[in-house]
Amino acid sequence: MLEVTHLQKLYRTAETSFEALRDVHFTVAPGEFVCLVGPSGSGKTTLLKCMAGLMKPTSGTVRVADKAVAGPPEGLALVFQEYGRSLFPWLRIAENVELPLKELKIPGKERGARVAEALAHVGLENSARSYPWQLSGGMQQRVAIARAIAYRPDVLLMDEPFAAVDAQTRADLEDLVREIWRDLKITTLFVTHDIDEAVYLAERVIVLSSTPTIVQREMIIDLPSERDQLSTRALPRFSELRHDLYAEIQKAKTHSALTLTA
Amino acid sequence: MKAAQSILHTLALPVVLVATWWVVSFDSTNVYFPSLQRILQAFPATWLDGGMESRLVVDGFASVWRLLVGFVVATVIAVALGTLIGLLPRVRAYCEPTLELFRAIPGPVLVPIIGLFAGIGDTMKIIVVLLGCLWPILLNTVEGVRAVDSVMIDTAKSYRLSPRRRIVKLILPAASPQILAGMRQGLSVGIILMVISEMFAATNGLGFTVVQFQRNFALPEMWTGIIVLGLLGLVASVFFQIFESRSLRWYTGMRRAARDA
Structure with missing residues (x-):
């Protein structure tokens, strides 16, 4: 569904050259939920922009739904960290969700139904006529998620979507994303720097090294698929996985392609 | 109650100024500064006599028509061109210094030049108004x-x-607060140029009428013309404010929300 093959990205200026990604290589299977974690400055944003077709890699390819990415691919929806800057403040909530569907040339009646369904999914059926700035940060991010699922993407990319909301809202939104993934079976790649969040959400975690970045390790999260903020986080296995991942991230802070391949 | 209070606040200063003018000029014997009483007495005969043939209708319409056409055409050209320049960094790099230069040229100096090839008819005045309005709108749109x-x-x-769709649903709405700020500047420049171009060479219009009275030493009548021009500016600004607040409802709402948060 999502294949990243030997991706390399060099930022070149006249005098200097900075290698953000060395050789990033992984796949996300159809219907899988994968979290991507890495220390700060591990090229997560670069990788995400390459996957979303917003940036050209120096070498290597990204394939979404078996098609090579050159420019923003069909069937990919992106949820940004900066919800306030991703929704259009001059459009009402329903219009924000509807806009990408117009581009897909979906007939008006079906568009309306999809918008209503997506808003109901995120619990905002009563805010369709509000403007984004009339809603709280958590609710705005729900709108961005509704816009993404109304689009019915093959792949859903989320870039640290909950980094800017408070802890309680964050827990609610994590459960919402799990629920959407389970109900709609959308292939999801969720970028985060939060270890607990990665273990709680994912079926598998991909750990990135520092720059120049490679995939340092992949971890299977063998927790029961029904997850709950209290009981799942209280499981001994949760603590073990969390511990392992923490250790792995600590290692990643000093590891990069230079030390790992040497 | 709130509305009544805000109307009171708006009207307080104009009322004080007009009253002061009235009192100070009351026993004026100066030919150049007639009393406000005399000016107002001259007003109805000067502007309203003749119904549809009155000066207010004939000259007012001629002036407003030139202003509106010039302003609207300038807005369309400036927004289209400004969007193009704003979106294409290459084009911007070539254009921006030149645009700043053109903007610095005072509009009134264009009147004799444009008069040379566009004559002294409506076309000349519309082109003068258009060129004056264009720059503030264009540069604000680019920004x-x-x-x-x-x-x-x-x-x-x-x-x-x-x-x-990107231009219609994203770029233009996002730039609209600045485009409207440019249009507001453009409108006031447009009114000035409308009057000046009519003073220069015209057979009708408000600017023409004021100069005509001055040349014939009909000074109270000349003063009534200045009052009419002032009122025209006021009406234009009120209409623009209504248009602006309707178009930018989302923007004011968003700013209020950000302030309260």
Whole structure:
């Protein structure tokens, strides 16, 4: 569904050259939920922009739904960290969700139904006529998620979507994303720097090294698929996985392609 | 109650100024500064006599028509051109210094030049108004388009919005607060140029009428013309404010929300 093959990205200026990604290589299977974690400055944003077709890699390819990415691919929806800057403040909530569907040339009646369904999914059926700035940060991010699922993407990319909301809202939104993934079976790649969040959400975690970045390790999260903020986080296995991942991230802070391949 | 109070606040200063004018000029014997009483006495005969043939209708319409056509055409050209320049960094690099130069040329100096090839008819006046309005709107549009949030642009790209939809649904609304600020500046420049071009060479219009009275030493009548021009500016500004607050309802709401948060 999502294949990243030997991706390399060099930022070149006249005098200097900075290698953000060395050789990033992984796949996300159809219907899988994968979290991507890495220390700060591990090229997560670069990788995400390459996957979303917003940036050209120096070498290597990204394939979404078996098609090579050159420019923003069909069937990919992106949820940004900066919800306030991703929704259009001059459009009402329903219009924000509807806009990408117009581009897909979906007939008006079906568009309306999809918008209503997506808003109901995120619990905002009563805010369709509000403007984004009339809603709280958590609710705005729900709108961005509704816009993404109304689009019915093959792949859903989320870039640290909950980094800017408070802890309680964050827990609610994590459960919402799990629920959407389970109900709609959308292939999801969720970028985060939060270890607990990665273990709680994912079926598998991909750990990135520092720059120049490679995939340092992949971890299977063998927790029961029904997850709950209290009981799942209280499981001994949760603590073990969390511990392992923490250790792995600590290692990643000093590891990069230079030390790992040497 | 609140509305009544705000009307009171708005009207307080004008009332004080008019009253002062009235009192200070009451026993004026100066030919150049007649009393306000005399000016107001001259007003109805000067402007309203003749119904549809009165000066207010004939000259007022001629002036407003020139202003409106010049302003609207300037807005269309400036927004289209400004969007193009704002979106294309290459074009911007070539154009910007030149645009700043053109903007610095005072509009009134264009009147004799344009008069040379566009004659002294409506076309000349419309072109003068148009060229005066154009620069503030154009430069503000370029700025507004340049400042569109990069995350919003990435959002539009990742949902594969077509260029047309991107401009209509993202770029223009995002730039609209600045475009409207430019239009407001353009409108006041336009009114000034409308009057000046009519004073220069015309057979009708408000500017023409004022100069005509001055040349014939009909000074109270000349003063009534100045009052009419002032009122025209006021009406234009009120209409523009209504238009602006309706178009930018989202913007004022968003700013209020940000302030309260």
